Amino acid sequence: MLPITLFLWIAGEIAIYLAIGRFAFRADWVYAIAGAIGGLLGVRASINMVTWMFGMIFASPAPRLGFARTARLMLAEYGAFLLTFVLVIPFERLWMPADRLPPARQPIVLVHGYGCSRGVWWLLRRRLEKAGHVVASVSLFPPYTSMGKLVPQLRERIEQVCATTGASQVLLVGHSMGGLIARSYLARHGNERVARLITLATPHAGTELARIGFGQNAREMTPGSLWxxxxxxxxxxxPAIALRNAYDNYVMPQDNQRLDGARDIEMPAVGHLAMLYDQRIAQMLIDLLARTPS
Structure with a gap:
């Protein structure tokens, strides 16, 4: 599973940095450890800078934020990236206990995005539950296969949630690629089990960043792909709602988040991962869900 894979990757990466510090530079343990931490943070800062470069080069027209707001946006996204891929997903069981599924008429099923797992929903799930919703999640695996191959896993989870809660339908919420998988599910299985779809920064028309991504799903998210x-x-x-991020650093051109036939709503300026932890986005989602009959 992804949490174990990511944990082993980070452990191996740190071991390599320590070995370089100790044997290549003959550094003391204190400096070698500091260098390993610096290497870990530096590589992830570089990854984040690449996403922002793509986001700016292929940006859709939007008002300028100014230097200070842009810097805060980028810093918050970097923090969200570290939190997600260094602390949350590798230690998912500590952050994301099993779903609590009491009887409900229309539970919410959260569908994560590219390269992630259900752990990314740990804070938003708490906020939705505090607002009175019954919330389920799913981890789709393997992370870099065709999106169509992940649909049966989503279908199985929806059926489990309906059986456990006694619901006849669920509300689907998908972040990024998760919105495409939800749409693929709907294309195959229709609306028997789904009452509404809400997507968060989903590349409905693809993203230029996918051109340098790993896996078949990245190829499928390339603008103009057959998929x-x-x-x-x-x-x-x-009925569907597409929450669009005009300053997204993973989906660009950002207008590719628009979806024909769906209600288009622009989110506040926020990073692609940071939106999962942002109180404003959570409140928007809670308000939209409150308008759904339950």
Missing amino acids: LSDMNAEKLPV
Whole structure:
């Protein structure tokens, strides 16, 4: 599973940095450890800078934020990246206990994005539950396969949630690629089990960043791909809302988050991962869900 894989990756990366510090530079343990931490943080800072470079080069028209707001946006996104991939997903069981699924009429099913797992929802799930919702999640694996191959896992989870809660339908909420997988599910299985779809910064028309991504799903999210063309030829079978981030650093051009047939709502300026932890986005989602009959 992804949490174990990511934990082993980070452990191996730190071991390599320590070895370089100790044997290549003959540094003391204190300096070698500091160098390893610096290497870990530096590589992830570089990854974040690449996403922002793509986001700016291929940006859709939007008002300028100014230097200070842009810097805060980028710093918050870097913090969210570290939190997600260094602390949360590798130690997912500590952050994300099993879903609590009491009887409910329309539980929410959260669908994560590219390269992630259900752990990314740990804070938003708490906020949704505090607002009175029953919330389920799913980890889709392997992380870099075709999106179509992940749909059966989502279908199985939806059926489990319905059986456990006694619900006949769920509300689907997908972040990034998760919104595409939710749409693929709807294209295959229709609206029997789904009452509404809400997507968060989903690349409905693809993203230029996918050109340097790993896996078949990255190829499918490339603008103009056959997978996207086939998907966008499908009519939405349920009411849908596309929450769009005009300053996104993973989905660009950012207007590719628009979805024909869905209500388009612009989010406050926020990073692609940071939105999962942002109180404003959580409140927007809670307000939208409150308008859904339950």
